[in-house]
Structure formats: structure tokens, C-alpha cells
Amino acid sequence: MSRRAAGLVLGAALLLLAGGLAWWWFEGRGRRLGGVLAPAMGPVGPQATFAADLYFPADDSLRIERRNLTATDDPKDRIKKIVQALLAGPTAAGLARPLPPGVELGAVALTADGTAYLDLRWAEHEEPPPGGSDAEMQTVYSLVDTVVANVPQIQRVALLWNGTQRETFSGHLDTSQPLVPDRKLH
């Protein structure tokens, strides 16, 4: 190998090294900012309107209210829009909010096995609202059933309260593990 050829290879290698290090630094910075439960990122593709079936608590069950919502194809964005609409409450008479006003969706995280982790936050409330078993099931499955019904990539949902996964929300239902929809409530 001539000196000139060696110099060219060395130069190319240094350029590649600099590029690789720059990429690595930016990637690491993004991860450091994001953390484990990264907040739902902003839209990554074109927005589109879709029909969402929202499961709201009714007297003895959950009942569907169909809404047109706008989101990207990103499952996190879709989940965020759906849950925000659910938390905002129903428009039809006879349906109820799953959680009191003031409860908001914090972080959303997805895992490769189709589990969505939703962090619910309620300022100045350490505990979820008290309730009987039916109320607790209506609250929890309103969220679980709605997300699974409208986001094909998701099969189960785990709920966190103020960043913590709890044994139970109101003293009955086991929420320490992800839940699959309970279609008997529909």
C-alpha cells in the first residue's frame, strides 16, 4: 500500500469515527432525556382522522361512545389521543367519566409484547379515588378496553398511578400486572 493510499484510508476512517461518535452522542442524549417511561413523543407522520370506540362507565357496565379523533400512525400518539378523550368524559347522557376531572395522562410506554403502560396523574392526590368494586372495575376496564379496542398493536394495559404500579386502585382489582380487556362488562 502506497503512502497516498494509506493516507486516504486513514482520512476516511477518521471521518467515519467522527460521524459515529456524533451519532452515538445524540442517541445517548435522547435516551437520557427520555428515561424508561418516555412521555409520548410528538407526531412522527401525517395526522389522520379515525373513528374510536370509547368505553365509558354506565349504570352496570361500559358502553361505547364513538368519536372521530385525529392522530398519527404512532401507537403512542394514538393512545394519548384516545385516553385524553376518555378522561375528558362522555357527551351522551347516561354515561359517566371513568375518573374525576383533573386526572391526566402522563407518560406512555410500550413494550415489544404488546403491553401499554399508562401513567395516570392527579395533582395533589396520592391515592386514586375510593370506590366499590364495580366502580373500580369500570374505571380500570374503561381504560384497558378502550386502548386495546382501538390500538391494534396493544393486547394488554398496565395502569400506573403517579408513576407507580399499584397492587390495586381502590382495594379490589389486582392492578399489579397488565390486564386484558374484560368483555363481560360491555
Place this chain on the structure above:
Amino acid sequence: MTGRRPLASLPLLLLLLPVLVIAQSQRATAPGTPAAPPAGPGSPSVTLDGREVRVPALISPGGPLFGLKALTEVLGGELTPGETGESYNLKLGGKEVVIGLGSAVITVGDNIVSLSQPPTRGEGGVAVPVDFLNKTYGDLSGYSFEWRPEQQRLAIGRRSARELPVTLDVVHLQGMTTVVLQFTEAPRYHLSQQPGRVEVQMLSDRLAVPSPARRVDDPLVKGVEITPERVRIELATEAAVESYTLDNPFRLVFDVHGESSVASPSGPAFTPSLPASGIHTIVIDPGHGGTETGAIGPGGIQEKGLTLLLAQALASRLQQRLAVRVVLTRSEDTNLPLDTRAAIANQNRADLFISIHLNSSLGAGAHGAETYFLSSQATDTRAASAATTENGETAGAAAAPAGTEAAQDDLRLILWDLAQTRHLTESQRLAALIQGELNETLQLKDRGVKQAPFRVLMGAAMPAVLVEVGFISNPEEEGKLQDAAYRADLVEALVRAVTRYKELSEAPEKPAGAAPAPGAPGNTGNPAAAPAAPATPPAASTAPSAPGARPAPPPPSPGGGPKPPGGAHKP
């Protein structure tokens, strides 16, 4: 030329460097990659008095876990799996330790003990954390356990023997003799009873023998001998003994009766074994309590207070009606974790577990009663979780062939399913009887028998139901539930259902497992319509408490039931 070759390969190495850096960062952040176990010099090891012993161990995110079966072979004790496959019993130093897989709450004799992390499935059955060992083998057998993370080693030694002063009092009053052994601090001991004799054997402590020796002149106690290793109480031949402990200072108390006056002995060392089948012990759980109010009605009535009133009344009526021992999980307005409630039922070897609740709905018009038993989804999830956990545990051990592991997981799931199915069938039977009685008696809206993954039912190793006797969120039902007569009707309906279940379970020609289930979820008839025959009353008006159990209260009063005896425990 040869001298320039190393220089010529440098650019190639530099080319490879960013690729390696990128590959490494990708590997570290690949989605779904499990957290790497803490780096250590090798697999955890275990030493006993400085010599290495073979005990399977693994590192979980919560800390090290050690195979209990192997430890019993080294340190003693008898480990047996529970009926359902999700619990294990460890007999050690005369006490029984009940371990629920996945539960960070265990029972040691009469005491409920919290652990830093739950025991999980492991090689040979169950793997336990270090604090489990200190709270069992440490306290009961005098061993010490020290985890040394820098060496990845569990060092087992022996606690230095304490010399505990003990004083003796013997009092005879109204036909009963009370023997009190008072210690400066709680000793580690084992109680045993033989005909005419009770022995308190020190496990790792020594007693400072009082001097001069106390001479006993008593009609029921022939003598009390104290040596550094034990206390021996010699009884008159017709005498029987009840024992319990008192705190501050620690006292071990023996009530010695003439045999005819004793209802039944109690305490682990004195409890006769119960017949293998039938309903002998029922644990009733008043839902919520303490800061956890449960549902709150529009009139401000809190679920936790009504559940306590109902549970106390039910306990009282069941004891009057049936020859059963009834234990309440709480008898005061106190917080009680859900796992502890099931642990109390397991600890008392309950045959039935009934959790009493009042419902609420987010909808305005919901009303009626419903009865839940555990959903199979919950048991499937737990089984899958247990299998996953075990796979994770064994990752660091010698890898088994993949097909073998999968087969073992399948087998575990099948065994789990078989055990759970038996309990679920019985739970459904009880739920259907309760729901039928509530429908028949109260003419409430029949909301049916339902299934849900309720946490309080998950750890119970017996038929278990959660009864929602009405909607406190419904103003009309909230009003009814404040009426004592209405509550009494509710209690009577529950008593009839339990009575019928007991009859079905104990009928010799039609054992519970063979009788058809009287109802199905969501479609309940009235299987309890046949009048229940009066049951034999208990041998004594107040049935003896279970180890660690709160005594069942007398009939309800407006002010609620009595308080449990403070500071008293069955040893």
C-alpha cells in the same frame, strides 16, 4: 515493507472502532432486553461456619434468593408443598412457616412477617431472600445469615447464645392454675407437650436458672424444673393446658385446667389435628378499614364501617349456628393489606374465606347484590408470571435444553390449573349459594355470580368469595344498609348459604367435589332453597381462637364488637 504493515492496519482498526461503539450502544438499548444482573465475581455461594455448602442461588433485582429445599437439608426443617402448589409449609423448631409464592408476606407460627421481596419458584421448589432466613432459621434455630455482596456469598453462622434471666410464678385460682415464665427479652424456644408434661426447649439461648429453685405445691401442676436448656412443667394426669404469650415484658403463660373444664386446647403445639374434610374454620374479612374507606355513599356512609358491622354479626351468628371456628381478619377500624387478609386465612388453615364488601358504581342507577370468585384469567396470569420468573431465575444456572424448560412450564401450568380449578369450582359453588340466598331473602336485583381478578382472593388457598351485599352509591340501598334489621336479614341470608355449603361439603354420600355446581357465573338460581337442618352447637360457647386469630365477637351491638385482647398471642 514488513515494518510498515502494522501502520497500514491502523486505518482498518479505526474503521472498525465506530462500528463496535455503535453495535455496543445498540445492544445496550435493544427493546425488551432484560436488565443484566448485577455483575459479580461468579454465581452466589453459601458457606456454613466457613465451609462451602451446595445451595442453589440466584440474583434477582430485589437481591439474592436461595433454594430453600437445599437449605433444609443443611440447617434442618421439613419443607412440603401446599395443596394448591402456590404455597409451601416449612416446619421448623415446632413452628410452621407458611410461604405463598409471589407474596412478600409469610406467617411464622402465629406471626405475620413482611419480607423485602417475595419468595419465588426456584430449584427444588421455592427460593427465599436473606431476610426470610433471618426471620425463620435465625429466630427459630439461632442461625445468623449475612449476605456479602462484594464476595457474592451468604455466610451462615450461629448466633451467640444469650443467657436470659427467667422468673417463675404459679398461681392457683378458682380451679385453674396459671404458670407464668417471665423473660427479660423474648427467647427463641420450642414448645412441646406430652401426656402429663409441657416443655419449653431453648433453641439457641440459655436460661439463667433462678436461685433458689421455686417449689411448687399445686393441685394441677406437680412441679416446674428450670435448667439452662429448658423449662419442664409436670402436670397432674387429668390436667390440660392452654398457652399464650404476653409482651412488655415477654411472658409465656400456661393456663392449666382440670380436663373437664377445658373447651379445647389451642396453639400449634396443643392443637389436635382436625379431620381432613369438612368445614371447620371460616375466615371472614370485613373489606377496607383505616384510611382506606372503601366506597362512600351519597349520604356520607363509609363502606369500611358497615363491612365491619356485617362481618362481626356474621361471625357471631355462624358460631351460634354451626360447629365452626370463625376468625375475623380485622375487628377494628385499621388498615390491613390485601395480601395479609388472605395470609390470615391460610395461617388459620381456613376452609372458607368470605370477604364482605359494599359496592359502588360510577353510574347513578346501579343496585343489587353480586358475588365474586377469582377469575381464571388471574390464575393464568399468575401461573405465566411464575413460569416466566422461574425461567429468569434459571438463566444464570446451567442451561437446560429449551424443550425441557418449555415442557416443565407446561407441566407447571397444568398442575397449577388443576389445583386452582378445584378451588375455583368450590368457590363458584359457595358464591352461587350466597347469591341465591341474597336474591331469595332480600328480593334484591340479581346481579349474579361473577369472576374478577380481585387481589384479596388471589392468595387464599381455599374456596374464597367476595360478596357485594348492596350498592352504597345508591341512595335507597344506602338508607337500607343503615337499618340494623335489614343488616340482620343480610347476615341471615349469608348464614343460610354457608350452612348449606357446609352440609353439601360434609354429606358422606355426596361429597362437595361430586355434587353439581349449583350455579354458573351470571346465571344464578336459588340452590339454597332447601331448609337447612339445625347444626350441632359448638362444644363451648366461645370457640377457642386460632393461632394468631382474633376471637370472634359476641352478637353485634350498636357500638360494634369487642376489641381483641391487646398484646396476647398464641405461642
